[in-house]
Amino acid sequence: MNSKLQWLRNTMNSLDLQGIIISNPVNIKYLTNIDAEGILLLTRKDNIFITDARYIEHVHSILTLYDEIIVYDLKDISKDDYENFFLFCENVGFEEYYVTYADYKEMIRKYKINNLVETEHIIEKQRMIKDKDEISNIAKACNITDDCFKHILNYIKPGMTEKQIAKEIDEYYNINAEGVSFDTIVASGENTSKPHAIPTDRKIKEKDIITIDMGCKVNGYCSDMTRTFFVGEVLEEVKEVYDLVLKNQLQTQEDFKDGANTRLLTKMVENDFKLHNYDLVHSLGHGVGLEIHEAPYISYKSDTQLKENMVVTNEPGIYIPGKFGVRIEDTVQITKFGSVSLTNSKKDYIVI
């Protein structure tokens, strides 16, 4: 059995769970490397993956004997089979943050479970701490993103549309990685004032400000990076905001380390922004891994500690509605006494 499934079995023992039902496909991918629709059951004796005809061939091509996972076709499972999976199990865990209320009721009925127990994100919590292979995958995705950014700075010319630039990024990632890790953001001019801008047909002009938020995937693991930069010259009216965002981004990078509190990290940036009459309207950062947004979340609402080998973003931003916005974002590995930025693109004024 692989080390991640073994970890889960040990954790189940310590939580007095005799069985567990894993429904979240990202957690299934994390535990088994299976990338298909289905459900993973750990019963007293067996690891079982239930899928359907569409995926049977694919799943068999991924698994080896060593995985110790039995694959069932949904169509071949009887009512009795379902009731037998968790026979004599006192407590069976489920993912209450993933499973709908309707599915919860259906699980109790179908598996005849006595005590269906909330598992409080146990797998997501484990996923926060990355092992060597996971960090290596994310670092590769970050390198490709740095290279893509270099390419795109040379590519952009006045007259191109935001959509055209986004498409070039997407193609770069399709060729050099497993595609994008989220919908690429290319915002120019006043569109940069929308943190969540969707690329439009607006054409790049001289003296424009441009924000690009982009990332790709390597072996399923994501990168995430944002830069705000300038066409022709740095706009005077933007400098104060840019400097303030960069100062806080660098300060946060200094403050990142094992033990740092996520709420305090956010408060520090919020306070400095407020001193200058600006707001921090979104999170300061988030975990990155198999998902582009995952735990831990670095915001005023989250009160947790960063730990060694977490990988998180550091992305302060300021947005002035109808005018412009500035965001600078790196993907960063937390270490024992500090942090290592996996993103290496430059952060002082970039002019193309």
Place this chain on the structure above:
Amino acid sequence: MNSKLQWLRNTMNSLDLQGIIISNPVNIKYLTNIDAEGILLLTRKDNIFITDARYIEHVHSILTLYDEIIVYDLKDISKDDYENFFLFCENVGFEEYYVTYADYKEMIRKYKINNLVETEHIIEKQRMIKDKDEISNIAKACNITDDCFKHILNYIKPGMTEKQIAKEIDEYYNINAEGVSFDTIVASGENTSKPHAIPTDRKIKEKDIITIDMGCKVNGYCSDMTRTFFVGEVLEEVKEVYDLVLKNQLQTQEDFKDGANTRLLTKMVENDFKLHNYDLVHSLGHGVGLEIHEAPYISYKSDTQLKENMVVTNEPGIYIPGKFGVRIEDTVQITKFGSVSLTNSKKDYIVI
């Protein structure tokens, strides 16, 4: 207030619901045209959309006074506000098929709701029957898909990879529509034996069989079409399977009409396949609308009636593991006494 919100208020009255919480973003888009993260509350007096800073500008740009929707920023809502929204509401509906078990518990706590009531897909059921504008959008998406298929038949040459062909389709849709409605499937040779194939670097050869499953979006509404075709000549070993799939696809189109039973429709195809020693391994079809897969589902598990102005796919397929597969799929509008195919690409042997 728009007609869809008015319909929902009438339905709430008839179900003795004094309030409702809509969490599914597709249902929010259907009811309000809002395409943003957030939650829609219908309280005794107000229609309220709660979102966050990322979307406020965008939402305001969509809504008019006529919509009668009050927009709140999440950050500005106090504990008391939450408790006041459904004050004096006996029964408040929620979407048990969308809301997680954890969110369900949180809703009861946050809104102090006495009786949080399962609403059994009321909105999804209403969405099954399309109005004129919705059908017009789907028909446009189907036309663009027919045109894209014509384009791609001319485009494909031996030596090209499946990925390259899929990219060409995606670009066509990016230019002529709102992009793809699902991940384009291009499968060739033995890859066609996987119903859910992902495009690979396999190169198209002479005497190949190719399956393409593709669709795009217009005003948020989807199209869905599959064709299996041949390079150079029709393979003798495929003809029997192709003919059997096409015969059943045409028969199903004959059988589609208001009142037709989804399980019976499926059984008819299953039985004919079995008579020839083949299986129907996936559904015969599914509804198409704002989602690529939505109710009604046409499979042996579903026991419902087709109704006038439903829009569904008709997609029988046969897959021989390690060898080849054939699927033929149209998007079809159900009418009072029959059906109208919104897909118009030819279905007899196609050779490029």
